[in-house]
Amino acid sequence: DAGVIQSPRHEVTEMGQEVTLRCKPISGHDYLFWYRQTMMQGLELLVYFNNKAVMDDSGMPKDRFSAKMPNASFSTLKIQPSEPRDSAVYFCASNQKGRNYGYTFGSGTRLTVV
Amino acid sequence: DQQVKQNSPSLSVQEGRISILNCDYTNSMFDYFLWYKKYPAEGPTFLISISSIKDKNEDGRFTVFLNKSAKHLSLHIVPSQPGDSAVYFCAASGNDMRFGAGTRLTVKP
Numbered sequence: 613d614a615g616v617i618q619s620p621r622h623e624v625t626e627m628g629q630e631v632t633l634r635c636k637p638i639s640g641h642d643y644l645f646w647y648r649q650t651m652m653q654g655l656e657l658l659v660y661f662n663n664k665a666v667m668d669d670s671g672m673p674k675d676r677f678s679a680k681m682p683n684a685s686f687s688t689l690k691i692q693p694s695e696p697r698d699s700a701v702y703f704c705a706s707n708q709k710g711r712n713y714g715y716t717f718g719s720g721t722r723l724t725v726v
Numbered sequence: 727d728q729q730v731k732q733n734s735p736s737l738s739v740q741e742g743r744i745s746i747l748n749c750d751y752t753n754s755m756f757d758y759f760l761w762y763k764k765y766p767a768e769g770p771t772f773l774i775s776i777s778s779i780k781d782k783n784e785d786g787r788f789t790v791f792l793n794k795s796a797k798h799l800s801l802h803i804v805p806s807q808p809g810d811s812a813v814y815f816c817a818a819s820g821n822d823m824r825f826g827a828g829t830r831l832t833v834k835p
Contacts, residue, residue: 616769647825652827653827654815654825654826654827654828655770655815655817655825655828656825657822657823668822703769703770705769712758712819712820712823713758713775713819714760714772714775715770715772716772717762717769717770717771718769719767719768719769720767720768720769
């Protein structure tokens with residue numbers, strides 16, 4: 613089992629550009645979560661899916677962020693247009709039981725918007 | 727709104743001694759609590775959890791204590807080892823899952 617796989621590991625982009633982060637959950641995990649880690653806020657839940665359907669996206673700034681899960685093995689988090697305040701580490705996580713149980717996290721994508 | 731707080735951003739402990747990491751929460755609806763460990767350039771790793779119906783859960787060198795009346799939980803690591811040096815996140819769940827900001831533990835040889 614390769615764990616949760618995220619790409620890219622690092623992304624540097626200019627303000628205003630579109631950024632797409634990718635995640636492959638562990639096979640058989642029906643829940644997928646996108647988190648953002650910042651120095652000030654710690655880990656914040658942006659959005660999570662159950663069986664490919666969005667269950668809660670209340671933590672996601674919807675004017676510029678969008679999340680999709682077109683199939684059980686792939687999810688994207690898109691930011692358009694990106695802003696310097698979006699600079700953070702973005703983690704994808706998955707599990708079989710839901711948001712109140714332990715997750716398996718990916719290694720994260722470090723996004724820098726200049 | 728910080729519903730889960732880890733007030734100590736860092737902690738330094740000598741190898742072999744006990745490490746105590748603390749976490750406070752404000753939402754009485756939380757009924758499940760978890761600790762994660764995070765090494766640099768890696769994602770957090772689930773460490774140990776406790777249900778609100780218990781006050782203690784032990785797994786090897788790691789023990790989590792829950793004091794519901796004080797809305798406080800702690801993670802004890804005994805004995806501490808240099809490999810335990812990492813950032814530790816406390817998390818609480820109920821209607822949703824909230825994480826603390828983390829405590830960086832350094833275990834000195």
